[in-house]
Amino acid sequence: MVQLCPGDMSLSFHLTPEPHLLPALLAVYSLLAVRRNLVQGQQGDGCGHTVIGPESGTLTSRNYPGTYPNHTFCQWELRVASGKSIILRLGDLDIEYAEDCSSSSLKIYTPSSANDSYGPYCGNMNGVPSTIQLTSNVGTVEFRSSAHISGRGFLLSYATTDHSDLISCLEKGIHYSQQHFSKYCPAGCKNVTGDVWGNLRQGYRDTSVLCKAAIHAGAIADDLGGSISVNLKKGITLYESASANGILTKTGSLSEKRMEIRKDCDDVLKSRHFTASSSWTEKNEIGELIIWSPDRANVSSKGHPRAWAADIRSEGEWLQIDLGERKNITGIVTKGSTNNGYNFYVKTYQISHSKDGKAWRVYKSKNGKAGKIFEGNINDQQLVRNNFIPSFVGRYIRIRPLTWYQRIAMKVELIGCKVLQKIRQAGHPRSSKPLPKPTSPPSESSTLPDTIVVEKHSPGFNLMVILVVVGSVIIISTAALLLCLCCKRRKTGPRMDCSFLEVCDKSAKMQNCQRGQLQPTESEIITYTSEEGLSRNFTENNLSEYAEPDIIQVGITAQKAPSTFKPPLDDGYTIPLVVSHYDVPFSGKDHEYAEPLSNPEPEYATPFVEQSTETEQSSKKNVCIVKVVPAMQEAL
Secondary structure, eight states, X not given: OEEEETTTTEEEEOOOSOGGGHHHHHHHHHHHHHHHHHHHTEEESOEEEEEEXXXXXXXXXXXXXXXXXXXXXXXXXXXXXXXXOEEEEEEEEEBOOOGGGOSSEEEEEETTEEEEEEEEEOXXXXXXXXXXXXXXXXXXXXXXXXXXXXXXXXXXXXXXXXXXXXXXXTOBGGGOOOSEEEEEEOTTXXXXXXXXXXXXXXXXXXXXXXXXXXXXXXXXXXXXXXXXEEEEEXXXXXXXXOEETTEEOBOBOXXXXXXXXXXXXXXXXXXXXXXESOOEEEEOTTSXXXXXXXXXXXXXXXXXXXXXXXXXXXXXXXXXXXXXXXXXXXXXXXXXXXXTTOOOEXXXXXXXXXXXXXXXXXXXXXXXXXXXXXXOOSSSSSOEEEEEEEEEEEEEEEEEEEEEESSOEEEEEEEEEEOOOOOOOOSSOOOSSOXXXXXXXXXXXXXXXXXXXXXXXXXXXXXXXXXXXXXXXXXXXXXXXXXXXXXXXXXXXXOOOHHHHXXXXXXXXXXXXXXXXXXXXXXXXXXXXXXXXXXXXXXXXXXXXXXXXXXXXXXXOSSOBOOSOOOOSSSOOEEESOSSGGGSOOOSSOOOOOOOOSOOOOBEEEEEOOOOOHHHHHHOOOOOEEEEEOHHHHHO
């Protein structure tokens, strides 16, 4: 019988009645050992912390940063995508020095090229290049030790040459003076020794290691690495601790600078509905029944001191969240029971998600084949955040607790943002012409309704519009009624002012008093004396020969009233039809002024026009004038 021990890869033999099977079992063991070495990319007993990713990774000697053991050996095989090459960053080197590094050393080389070899290195970083670039996509790192007294060993990171800004897991914010900078963090920095102070909301103390702070903030995943963007700002008085992505930061004091590591799509998502596999019903001291229902599972809910708790203590329990629509989900925040007298919380859990509530998918990391296990709470009060890298799109999220303390109980909050989904029309043939771009971002729903524009107005504005409309109707109706009354009175009563005639009766004989065509100038105004005006006979044909002045009519009044102007006795006082008194022609005499009449008898204004010869008609333009006739002459 052959027993395999994968932990230390030891092999023990026991006598069996069929020794002919021994060669076959040894072959199987060899294949398993080779497969294990290829998967982990390392072999030997001197290997320390190792994370080998598809584009980057981190390697350390055994017990780093403690003293590495005597007589050890480790070999790592690094491999990136074909067509790329490898760049290595040596973060720390402390190997006991010996001549020619014969006792302990670090060596880097390319197996296919004898010229692409670096080392052996020993001693410290003095005289050793911090950056090494290979010419191949495959590289080998070897570390050997013999009897020695002290030495931390080494820490080495690698990435593809696409990331020339690769940094070590040990670099801190105080190592940079730029206000803004971007760097590439390798995979595997989470479990490397180094402290972090602060949190994502406040920022991080500049003495924190950069890559661990970026993992804590959710900017990168530890098993993948990635680029980070950092802003250095003025420090704050106190940095509060927080737990996120498996890293618990420390509470720190004032610092000169603080680091802000921000990322997009990092808003709190509003949860529409919570459901659960079961709920615990508690009977308190006075006999009341209290249900730890799923609607108490919202972290943002301040009205419920208790959380959701499962009735059954098994791995089959779950808590489900409905967001109402599909969202891009980038993280989750969990909390325990948060109630005095209870200490319930979930230690580890898995996540499943669905777009329709029917087909569910277990969340996996980018390179993982099994469902990812998230680290939860370590007490019932502290908020713990985990980021989904990569993120996923879903409407329903189901949390399945794996381990817990005393009882399954938790509060939950999701992090993410809206999804901008492209519209794909099915059932239509492809056209060579490009489809028109949508004018608004599509919704996450399956069908987009027609756009409806709704205008909202305040009640005060609507009332004002109604009042204006009603007032306008009333005014127009009143004016029309007055005009009709005036027209009727003209037919049966005394003569009206020609300003009314031009509206009431378009066929009246006083067409020369209608407005609309001519506006006389000073040279075109013609006046007549009282005698000349009385001797003229006005007919319809005479009036039609004159142009219609576009001026305000000052003519026959509708009622008899005493005049406030007295004309001279020797000449009829005429008033041309003009708007302004500056338009009155100057006769060469002194200006005439109005004097009050002692005789209160009424006077009438009678229009006079000129009836001239054909030559005069062709050279002159006639306008409507008003002549004031004395009452004595009218009586004659």
